[in-house]
Amino acid sequence: MMANSSLLCSRYGLLLRIALSSLILALIIWTVWPLLPFGRSRRPQTIVLYGFSIIEPAITKSVFPAFQKKWMAQTGQEVEMIASFAGSGTVTNQLIMGVPAELAILSTGLDAARLSESGTINGETWKLLPYGGVINRSPFVILVRPGNPKKIHDFSDLTRPGIRIVHPDPFTSGAANWAIIAEYGSAVRQPDADPDAGRSMLLGIWRNVVAQAGSGRAVRTQFDNGFGDALITYEQDALWSHSHGSAPFEIIYPHSTILSEHTLVVIDRNISEKRKELVQAFVDFLWSEEAQRLFVENGFRSVDEKLNSANRSFGYIADPFFIGDFGGWQQAKRTIIDEIWKNRVLKELRP
Amino acid sequence: MNKETYRKRVSGMLPAGFLILVMLPLLLLPLASVFIYALKGGLPKFASYLVTRDVLFALRFSVIIAFVTAGINTVLGTYAAYVLSKTRFPGREQLSIILSLPVAIPNVVVGTSLLLLWGPIGLFGQILGPLGIQPMFTAAGVLLAHIFVTFPYMLGTIKPVLDDLQTTYEEAAYTIGASRWQAFRYIIFPALKGGLLTGALLTFAHSLGEFGATVMVSGNLRLRTQTAPLYIFSQFEGGNIEAANSVAAILAVVSFILFSLILYFAGRTRIKEERR
Numbered sequence: 001m002m003a004n005s006s007l008l009c010s011r012y013g014l015l016l017r018i019a020l021s022s023l024i025l026a027l028i029i030w031t032v033w034p035l036l037p038f039g040r041s042r043r044p045q046t047i048v049l050y051g052f053s054i055i056e057p058a059i060t061k062s063v064f065p066a067f068q069k070k071w072m073a074q075t076g077q078e079v080e081m082i083a084s085f086a087g088s089g090t091v092t093n094q095l096i097m098g099v100p101a102e103l104a105i106l107s108t109g110l111d112a113a114r115l116s117e118s119g120t121i122n123g124e125t126w127k128l129l130p131y132g133g134v135i136n137r138s139p140f141v142i143l144v145r146p147g148n149p150k151k152i153h154d155f156s157d158l159t160r161p162g163i164r165i166v167h168p169d170p171f172t173s174g175a176a177n178w179a180i181i182a183e184y185g186s187a188v189r190q191p192d193a194d195p196d197a198g199r200s201m202l203l204g205i206w207r208n209v210v211a212q213a214g215s216g217r218a219v220r221t222q223f224d225n226g227f228g229d230a231l232i233t234y235e236q237d238a239l240w241s242h243s244h245g246s247a248p249f250e251i252i253y254p255h256s257t258i259l260s261e262h263t264l265v266v267i268d269r270n271i272s273e274k275r276k277e278l279v280q281a282f283v284d285f286l287w288s289e290e291a292q293r294l295f296v297e298n299g300f301r302s303v304d305e306k307l308n309s310a311n312r313s314f315g316y317i318a319d320p321f322f323i324g325d326f327g328g329w330q331q332a333k334r335t336i337i338d339e340i341w342k343n344r345v346l347k348e349l350r351p
Numbered sequence: 352m353n354k355e356t357y358r359k360r361v362s363g364m365l366p367a368g369f370l371i372l373v374m375l376p377l378l379l380l381p382l383a384s385v386f387i388y389a390l391k392g393g394l395p396k397f398a399s400y401l402v403t404r405d406v407l408f409a410l411r412f413s414v415i416i417a418f419v420t421a422g423i424n425t426v427l428g429t430y431a432a433y434v435l436s437k438t439r440f441p442g443r444e445q446l447s448i449i450l451s452l453p454v455a456i457p458n459v460v461v462g463t464s465l466l467l468l469w470g471p472i473g474l475f476g477q478i479l480g481p482l483g484i485q486p487m488f489t490a491a492g493v494l495l496a497h498i499f500v501t502f503p504y505m506l507g508t509i510k511p512v513l514d515d516l517q518t519t520y521e522e523a524a525y526t527i528g529a530s531r532w533q534a535f536r537y538i539i540f541p542a543l544k545g546g547l548l549t550g551a552l553l554t555f556a557h558s559l560g561e562f563g564a565t566v567m568v569s570g571n572l573r574l575r576t577q578t579a580p581l582y583i584f585s586q587f588e589g590g591n592i593e594a595a596n597s598v599a600a601i602l603a604v605v606s607f608i609l610f611s612l613i614l615y616f617a618g619r620t621r622i623k624e625e626r627r
Contacts, residue, residue, distance in 0.1 A: 020612075027414065028418070030411075031411050031414045031415055031418070032415070034411065048572065053588070053589075056589065080574075082572050082573060082574055082575055083572070083573060084570060084571045084572045084573065084577075084585075085585070085589075086571070086585075086588075094488075094570060094571075097466055097470050097471065097487065097488075098470060098471045098485055098487060098488065099488045099570040099572075100485075100488060100570070100572075214588075215588065217588055217589055217590070218588045220590065221587070221588060221589070221590045224590060241590070246590065
């Protein structure tokens with residue numbers, strides 16, 4: 001009896017052991033399959049790109065595939081993009097720490113400047129590219145819940161008590177930096193603005209910020225999941241998610257708002273001699289009419305004004321302004337973001 | 352009579368029922384929502400999220416890293432446990448505490464400290480940089496992070512077994528002229544088998560799910576250094592909740608299987624020890 005049961009036990013154990021080891025073996029084979037010589041196809045050429053969050057769908061789903069086709073037709077070579085997307089500040093930190101990016105698309109010129117200060121690139125090289133490195137633009141708008149229950153029509157309405165705002169985080173997100181300039185600018189550009197208008201606008205809005213996220217993309221996911229009454233973000237992100245079946249929301253176009261300018265940076269030290277031609281071709285392609293039209297289709301405003309009429313969903317902005325109106329990013333960062341937002345508004349909110 | 356046993360059975364199940372009730376909002380429902388969202392669009396859609404190149408790469412990359420991490424930490428952890436348990440030297444206790452610290456340090460800190468050591472501004476990075484070696488943001492960087500983070504699991508499984516192991520067999524082996532290696536190979540190793548398997552599986556499982564340190568050192572490049580948890584995070588951030596949850600569901604199932612195996616092997620080791 002005893003022997004019988006142990007026999008049974010060992011037979012069961014043997015079966016289990018065989019089943020288990022074949023399972024593990026199968027897992028190992030599946031894992032290393034692409035590394036085996038017969039499982040691998042010829043490796044295509046690659047471009048390594050790091051981008052700020054909301055540029056992802058436009059680049060990976062339309063602009064790059066168009067370039068792929070063009071390069072194939074021109075040279076007969078396959079090319080593939082290896083990419084990573086996160087908040088513009090996060091991407092910049094990764095670039096400074098030495099990720100192997102050949103190209104970077106950053107939300108703000110400020111982040112580009114950090115790359116030159118840290119020696120990641122040799123001086124302000126993006127300024128030598130077409131349009132000073134700007135590949136496209138997008139005005140900053142306010143998203144509200146369907147039917148606009150809180151009656152928000154401009155940035156000034158966001159300062160009312162009881163409005164809950166979700167905002168990207170200025171330490172990691174380019175969108176957040178644009179949003180701060182937009183909020184400040186919309187106040188100081190009013191004809192009867194008093195000298196303190198910008199600060200009190202920022203104070204009013206930031207008092208109502210209930211949640212922050214690391215990137216323009218992440219903060220929209222938060223808003224989509226039902227947090228907050230209002231979100232300040234790129235028009236492109238709003239249009240894009242409208243056309244891709246997100247939760248319903250309305251877009252409010254403020255009277256005055258900023259048009260963000262997204263900057264391409266070429267990281268020369270990471271581009272090997274034999275990849276130079278390919279990377280340069282892609283850089284040129286980004287400003288071609290074909291690529292600019294694709295950006296417009298994806299909700300970005302082209303640097304070429306005459307292409308922008310192609311997208312009917314672009315809203316009207318009475319008083320658009322640019323970072324140049326505040327003396328460029330370096331000065332705006334110092335006088336608006338650091339001196340007013342960081343040193344005064346934040347301290348007043350959390351003394 | 353029948354009623355009596357019925358009542359006994361119900362009252363026997365009460366504590367479990369209470370446990371499930373408490374755990375429902377804390378653990379079970381969040382886990383369930385992973386599966387609900389993953390399967391929202393139906394099975395074919397679920398499968399279509401899983402067979403993209405990015406997902407297959409991320410899963411493969413995660414499994415390879417987990418295998419290598421488990422392999423390396425099995426050797427390193429066993430050696431560390433052996434040294435800490437069988438030899439005596441000043442500072443032994445403190446060393447053993449330090450080696451167990453990675454479970455308590457936030458994983459993000461592990462990531463940043465690796466960057467600060469191996470990155471371009473770090474001590475090793477400044478030496479290796481001019482030689483053209485940059486382990487961060489490559490598979491090697493991910494591996495370094497995983498070895499660091501999962502090290503205590505092997506040590507923690509093996510060391511108690513070694514501590515409890517009677518020294519008489521080992522001593523007997525030495526008296527008949529066995530070398531240290533022979534004593535290890537024929538006396539200690541057989542006793543450790545179950546623990547080794549448990550520890551290796553535990554390391555594997557933790558490596559498969561590691562996020563905090565990986566996100567700092569991997570560079571998060573699709574088809575290059577993106578692990579499955581990083582893929583889940585980027586998809587979720589990008590609002591592709593179903594794609595994120597499909598991969599999360601796979602990881603959850605794999606973890607369930609792994610931990611069942613861990614329990615099974617841990618149980619068997621205990622039985623063996625009791626028989627002795």
